Amino acid sequence: MDDPKELVRLDLEHVIHPMQDQRHNQEGPLVIVEGKGAIIKDAQGKEYIDGLAGLWNVAVGHGRAELAEAAAVQMRALGYASGYAGSSNIPGIKLAAKLAEIAPGDLKATYFTTGGAESNESAFKIARFYWRMKGRPDKVKIISRQEAYHGLTAAAMQATGMRNFWMQFEPAQPGFSHIPTHYCFHCSLKKTYPECGVACADTLEQQILAEDSETVAAFIAEPVHGAAGVIPPPPEYFPRVREICTKYDVLFIGDEVITGFGRLGSWFGLQQWGVTPDLMTFAKAVTSAYAPLGGVMVSEPIHQVFRELPAGTIFNHGYTYSLHPVCCAVAVANLDIFEREGLVEKARTTGKYFQARLRELDSLPGVGEVRGLGLIAGIELAADKKGTPLPSSMGAGMKVFKEAMARGLSFRAKGDTLNLCPPLVITEAQIDSMVNILGESIKVAVA
Numbered sequence: 001m002d003d004p005k006e007l008v009r010l011d012l013e014h015v016i017h018p019m020q021d022q023r024h025n026q027e028g029p030l031v032i033v034e035g036k037g038a039i040i041k042d043a044q045g046k047e048y049i050d051g052l053a054g055l056w057n058v059a060v061g062h063g064r065a066e067l068a069e070a071a072a073v074q075m076r077a078l079g080y081a082s083g084y085a086g087s088s089n090i091p092g093i094k095l096a097a098k099l100a101e102i103a104p105g106d107l108k109a110t111y112f113t114t115g116g117a118e119s120n121e122s123a124f125k126i127a128r129f130y131w132r133m134k135g136r137p138d139k140v141k142i143i144s145r146q147e148a149y150h151g152l153t154a155a156a157m158q159a160t161g162m163r164n165f166w167m168q169f170e171p172a173q174p175g176f177s178h179i180p181t182h183y184c185f186h187c188s189l190k191k192t193y194p195e196c197g198v199a200c201a202d203t204l205e206q207q208i209l210a211e212d213s214e215t216v217a218a219f220i221a222e223p224v225h226g227a228a229g230v231i232p233p234p235p236e237y238f239p240r241v242r243e244i245c246t247k248y249d250v251l252f253i254g255d256e257v258i259t260g261f262g263r264l265g266s267w268f269g270l271q272q273w274g275v276t277p278d279l280m281t282f283a284k285a286v287t288s289a290y291a292p293l294g295g296v297m298v299s300e301p302i303h304q305v306f307r308e309l310p311a312g313t314i315f316n317h318g319y320t321y322s323l324h325p326v327c328c329a330v331a332v333a334n335l336d337i338f339e340r341e342g343l344v345e346k347a348r349t350t351g352k353y354f355q356a357r358l359r360e361l362d363s364l365p366g367v368g369e370v371r372g373l374g375l376i377a378g379i380e381l382a383a384d385k386k387g388t389p390l391p392s393s394m395g396a397g398m399k400v401f402k403e404a405m406a407r408g409l410s411f412r413a414k415g416d417t418l419n420l421c422p423p424l425v426i427t428e429a430q431i432d433s434m435v436n437i438l439g440e441s442i443k444v445a446v447a
Ligand SMILES: Cc1ncc(COP(=O)(O)O)c(C=O)c1O
Pocket: 056, 114, 115, 116, 117, 118, 120, 149, 150, 151, 152, 222, 226, 227, 255, 256, 257, 258, 283, 284
């Protein structure tokens, strides 16, 4: 076994981490060495419930030898083949066909990437390309929402609605704007649901008109805001958004990077409200994170543009690892596990239990709101039920996180909101432990 202290020293010396911060520079990282189901173990041998399923992605749980085997079999046969036009591979074809089977509506064709941000970048480019091919080249703008998280490559970062993610990297990418969202606990329109009539959805129409619809290519939204603190929409929100997008010929991009593959109790999140987007981006749980893979599924009219490109026209967009055979083989095996173990159905039933148990924490002092859907939830700490923030000097979210880690539960705190998203295979007994640890940690940290 590697010496845990030496591992931390080498990490501090040589690794630049994503989202690196000063605290971690001092303390060093938690070095995680193995996992089984919903449990992970660190280099010191301490176990934790993985309350965020890795980074919202380890849907089938840790330690699935079957996925390692699928990768090994494919690597032995063919470790890599280009996915550029003119060549293809068996796992890529099988995966695309499987996705067409489980995706809603006319989403039948997939462009593959290696992660969420790349998928959203690709969706923006496909949207612009589509309108150009349709003879409407001025339709280029992308509208997204405050609080949105769409990844951190250049355009995805600009669509992300939390300004801390782009302020350090200005100048801003042109052509992006953000509208208010359904953050009812802190409504930026100062309205109250349901009397508001979901006015935040109507701001999409206002923004399209303000920009001129002939300049707007697409609107992008996560079915449930994830990174911003797990914020589900009111039920009327997405049907209204769909209507507006259709009315103004604005393509609707559903960012299913977190909500895809069972998280809300349906294969894809927007199915909760009977809504089908024109483009649907996914990543994370498609392989349960055992291999990096993402993609964009497109509707029939968009796919038709690709099938009927005019002579001499090339879709000039590609990644070396698009359609990577090993990642696609892992995804096929992962989706087999989903079907064999009925994980989408399980997420629906376990999700109800999870939501009900978490609501028991709502009455604790320091808990402002408990919210969520299926197997994803946010606990927003606040001084009262009106959402008055706790003093920032208190660092309540981080304090609760540290208390929970000491008791064997890992998750992610976004400011004073605790983000929870366990593997879909979590048991009710493990949910009980999560709730107990959260309750104790909140009592100790926010008292
Ligand atoms: C909704 C959503 N979209 C996109 C991304 C970006 O994915 P990636 O980190 O794989 O680029 C994330 C990452 O958490 C996400 O939550």
